[in-house]
C-alpha cells in the first residue's frame with residue numbers, strides 16, 4: 001500500500017487548482033485554510049470561497065477532487081467549502097490585485113497614476129457630467145489629470161468640454177491626447193466624424209477600443225486618470241480591470257431607492273473584477289428653487305443607503321441643477337462656468353474627498369519612492385510605459 005500523502009504534496013497538487021475569476025491558484029490566493037489526511041488515505045480540504053454562492057464553486061471543487069485524488073495513496077477526497085469572512089475576503093482581493101498588477105499587460109498609463117473609474121448601473125444618472133466636473137475640479141487642485149471617455153460609442157465628453165480637436169498619432173503610432181480646459185482627453189468622439197459615423201462602427205469590439213486607448217496613448221505622468229464608464233456592467237469593466245488593475249471605482253447613483261439595486265450590481269461587478277469601490281456619489285439630489293427651498297424631486301437618502309450597504313463613504317451629493325445641463329451643452333462644465341455656485345462647490349468637495357481617499361502617489365512620499373524604485377528596477381530597458389512617454 002502506498003504511503004500516506006503529506007500535506008506538502010497536497011498543497012502542491014492544489015496549486016493546480018485555479019480560481020479563474022481571481023486569476024490565481026487557490027494556495028497562493030490563501031483560499032486553503034486547512035488540509036488534513038487520515039491514515040486510511042482520506043484527505044479533507046477546506047476551501048474558503050470569496051462568496052458562498054461563488055459561480056466557480058463546483059469547478060473549484062471538481063478540480064480539487066481530481067488534482068488531490070491523483071496523488072498516490074489518496075483514497076478519498078472530501079472538499080469542505082465555506083464562505084470567507086470580510087477580513088479574509090479583503091486579504092484575498094489584495095493578493096489578487098497584486099498578482100493582476102504583476103501580470104497586467106503593459107499600458108502607457110504610468111504605474112503611479114491613480115485610476116478612478118466613474119460607473120453606474122444605468123445610463124442617464126450623470127456619470128459623464130460627474131466625470132468631467134470631477135476631473136476639472138481635480139485639475140483645479142493643481143493635479144495633473146487625464147479623462148478617458150470609455151463610453152466608446154455613446155461618447156459625450158468632447159461636447160461637454162466644448163472641444164472639436166482631433167486626436168493625432170505620431171510616426172510611432174502613439175496617440176497624443178487632446179488638451180482641453182487643462183486636462184488631457186481621449187474619446188472616440190475625437191476620432192469619428194459624427195455620431196452617425198460612430199453608429200457605423202458599433203460592431204467593433206468595445207474592449208479593443210479601450211485597450212487601444214490605454215496602450216497607444218501617451219498619457220504621460222498623470223496624477224489621476226478619470227474614466228467615464230459606459231452604462232452598466234460588462235465587457236469594458238472586465239477589460240479595464242485586466243488592463244489597469246490599479247483602477248478603483250466611484251459609483252454614481254440618484255437619490256431614489258429604486259436606483260440602489262442597479263448601483264449595487266455595478267459595485268458587485270467591480271468587486272468581482274477586484275476593483276475596489278472608493279465611494280458613492282449621489283447625483284440629482286435636492287433641487288433648490290429660487291426661494292431657497294430644497295425639493296427632493298428624486299427622493300432622498302439613496303446615496304447614503306448605498307454607501308452604507310457597500311461599506312464605503314458617500315463622497316458627495318450633487319444637487320439637481322439646470323446649470324449642469326446647460327454647462328454640458330455649451331461645452332463649459334459648471335465647475336468652470338459657475339465655480340461659486342452650489343453644484344460646482346459640491347463637485348469640488350467630492351473631488352477633494354476622492355483625492356483624500358486615494359491620494360496622488362506623489363503625496364505618499366514614501367510609498368511613491370518605493371514604487372518608483374521598484375519600477376526602475378523591473379523596467380526592461382525601453383519596454384516600460386515611462387520610457388515610451390519620455391521619448392516623445
Ligand SMILES: Nc1ncnc2c1ncn2[C@@H]1O[C@H](COP(=O)(O)OP(=O)(O)O)[C@@H](O)[C@H]1O
Nearest residue numbers: 123124125126127128129284319320321324325
Ligand atoms: N445634477 C444634475 N442636475 C441636472 N441635470 C443633470 C445632473 N447631472 C446630469 N444631468 C443631466 O442629465 C443628463 C444625463 O447626464 P449624463 O452625465 O450624460 O449621464 P450618464 O453619463 O450617466 O448617461 C444630461 O442631460 C445631464 O446634463
Ligand SMILES: [Mg+2]
Nearest residue numbers: 127128151156
Ligand atoms: Mg455618459
